[in-house]
Amino acid sequence: MLSPYETAVAAQRRPALEHADGPLDLRELVRLATLAASSHNTQPWRFRLGAAAIAVVPDFERRCPVVDPDDAHLFRSLGCAAENLVQAAAAQGHAATVHFDAPEQCLTVRFEPSAGLGPTPLSRALVHRQCTRRPFDGRPIAADAGALLEQAGTVGRARTRLIDSPALRDTIIDYVRAGDVAQLTDSAFRRELIHWLRLNDAEALATGDGLAARTSGQPSLPRWLARPLLRFVLTGQGQADTDTANIRSSPLLAAVLAADDSPAAWVDAGRAYERLALQATALGIRSAFINQPVEVPSLREPLRRALGLAGETAQLLLRLGHGPVAPYSLRRPVEAVIEVDA
Ligand SMILES: Cc1cc2nc3c(=O)[nH]c(=O)nc-3n(C[C@H](O)[C@H](O)[C@H](O)COP(=O)(O)O)c2cc1C
Incomplete structure (x- = not known):
């Protein structure tokens, strides 16, 4: 039932x-x-x-x-x-x-x-x-999927670049880790994130929004129990280790790039992501975001340099792979x- x-x-x-x-x-x-x-x-x-x-x-x-x-x-x-x-x-x-x-x-x-x-x-x-916030199973992505994903993830001022270079993946892991620590040691970031966490099914059903525990593999617990546990579960180091393992399980990464960093470019980047993710879904490929290096201002320039971007900006970062559907x-x-x- x-x-x-x-x-x-x-x-x-x-x-x-x-x-x-x-x-x-x-x-x-x-x-x-x-x-x-x-x-x-x-x-x-x-x-x-x-x-x-x-x-x-x-x-x-x-x-x-x-x-x-x-x-x-x-x-x-x-x-x-x-x-x-x-x-x-x-x-x-x-x-x-x-x-x-x-x-x-x-x-x-x-x-x-x-x-x-x-x-x-x-x-x-x-x-x-x-967004499948789980480790993937490491199976490679079929070579002919790449062109379809890039084509789908290109709209207006935005385009998708697939990343399979091991060196670039390692650099991105470093930046995601640095982003996790910066974010989860910032009390304002934690407060905002916790505001949008739905710690159990009843909370998620009551609001119909936010980050439900189930979707990231957490048990659905009563608030009185889950809330104090967040201090131990939600740590920069812990999240960095989870993200490292998740990225290492992903055969392919992707960056949504845009010609500039204007509101119009943000809209196109969102459209490009959605098309890319729908195309991936249609091909049986899962995806999840790893946006920390885009969100933490001090990591944007290093990320831009690592991606070798001249005029373009990095808008969104993703990992792609195979695995079961999550809640x-x-x-x-x-x-x-x-x-x-x-
Ligand atoms: C602009 C944008 C940024 C996002 N950044 C992240 C992120 O950094 N990490 C993450 O796990 N999910 C991120 N998400 C995914 C959302 O949390 C997700 O879309 C939302 O929880 C709804 O879940 P669904 O996409 O599985 O339907 C982002 C989504 C958007 C549109």
Whole structure:
């Protein structure tokens, strides 16, 4: 029998609606958009429904001012959601275009019927994509997957670069470790992270957001027990060792790069990640983020140099590999994030 948590996941992740001709189901598009990745699973978005368009607007009440003071991750998360709208629309026979209005800080996705468009491997992966925060099994990634992943992870100002050099992987491990220690010895970072931790199923179900214990392999414990344990579980050194093992188990790393570091570039980087992750999912490849060297300001320049970037910036870092599906994270209900256009 399914637990309440698993029942909620199954309902939220029912297969995407597919039809070749007929009106767009905008609420269905929003459901699939909310399944996108977001930093700390904050889901910092609202969706404004128009006639044949959906505006994706930031919900600044869901900011993470410590880890994300300039809102770069927040706009990357909006890019992820917008890309899910694009892919979900294809499954309903519609082409979509994404426009980012920087002064308004708003993304608009417009839809039009397009003969010949229909479900794709990416649209079918929407309900299956996840960040798999587990060691992978070390099996290599098929050589012909690389081109598909790079192609999917390229959109607008952003592109994906795959990393299989052992030397570069070792350097990235060093930076992730340094990032773990910097973050988890910073009391403001810890406070913010703990605010978004959902220590047991009941907490995760109550909010529908945040980082549920299950998703990172932790037991679901009552708060009175789990909260004091965090002092021992959540340490820089411990996280550094976990991340080292996780990265070493991953046959491939990937960096999402962008032409600059503007809000438009953040949005495109989010879109690129989402496409890359959907393509990976479609190929049976799992992925997880290792963004510490992007998040800790003092590590950005060393990372940029290690990647040999001239003008481009590193936006997101990932590891890829094979392994079982981990428990899925939850989302808030569609009604909580929809605004109907006046
Ligand atoms: C911009 C961005 C940054 C993220 N950074 C990290 C990270 O550094 N480490 C991590 O484990 N997950 C990271 N995540 C993943 C989120 O925690 C994850 O998307 C969220 O918990 C929802 O889970 P799901 O993607 O499995 O559906 C990031 C996601 C986004 C969109």
